[in-house]
Amino acid sequence: MHRHGYQGRKLGRERDQRKALIKGLATSLVEHGEIETTHAKAKELRPYIEKLITKAKKGDLANRRHVIAGLSTQDAAFRLVDVIAPQLEGRNSGYTRITRTDFRVGDNTQMATIGFVDEIKDVEKPTVKKPAAKKPEAKKAPAKKTAKETAGAKA
Numbered sequence: 001m002h003r004h005g006y007q008g009r010k011l012g013r014e015r016d017q018r019k020a021l022i023k024g025l026a027t028s029l030v031e032h033g034e035i036e037t038t039h040a041k042a043k044e045l046r047p048y049i050e051k052l053i054t055k056a057k058k059g060d061l062a063n064r065r066h067v068i069a070g071l072s073t074q075d076a077a078f079r080l081v082d083v084i085a086p087q088l089e090g091r092n093s094g095y096t097r098i099t100r101t102d103f104r105v106g107d108n109t110q111m112a113t114i115g116f117v118d119e120i121k122d123v124e125k126p127t128v129k130k131p132a133a134k135k136p137e138a139k140k141a142p143a144k145k146t147a148k149e150t151a152g153a154k155a
Contacts, residue, residue, distance in 0.1 A: 009040050022048050027072040029096075030080045034115030042098045042114040053095045056085035083123050084116070091117070 011018055025045045028035050037045070052070045055063040059081055068077040088095050094117060101111045 009044050011041060011044065023070065023072050026052065026070065027076045029114060030071060030076045030084065033120050034113055036101060036111055036113045038104075039098070039100060039110040039112040042112040045114060046096050046098060050093060050095055052080065053085060053088060054093075056081045057088065059085065084120055087120055088116070088118060 011021065013021060021041070022045060025035065025037060025041060026049050029045070029049060048070075052067055055066050055070075064077070064081055067080055068074055071077045071080065096114055097117050099113050099115075101113055103109065104111050
């Protein structure tokens with residue numbers, strides 16, 4: 001069988017499982033800032049997450065929806081668009097770095113950490129304090145008129 005036209009690693013999984021794996025790894029990377037995985041998975045994750053970051057930097061509605069579809073959770077997508085992407089504005093590409101680490105004990109495969117090149121600072125969203133809700137005042141029943149007031153009104 002020829003090798004022309006085949007791109008990407010199969011990672012020992014079928015297509016839907018591979019897609020879910022990459023999506024999960026990308027979500028973990030956005031949530032934690034750095035993750036450790038096998039070297040092959042890290043090399044597959046890099047182009048996927050870099051394309052998502054480029055879309056997140058544009059930040060318009062359509063690209064925001066692409067980012068939400070590309071990650072497992074909306075919280076991770078919002079973090080990528082609102083927190084991480086603005087901190088990577090100085091770069092046009094090359095947002096992630098892969099560093100080889102030790103070999104895994106069980107099967108001796110090469111492990112690697114993948115993380116963002118720039119340090120990502122967690123920015124707390126400013127909480128808008130809502131004004132205290134006013135307690136509704138009890139409606140007062142109209143005061144009963146005295147006999148003199150009713151007599152004066154009839155006259």
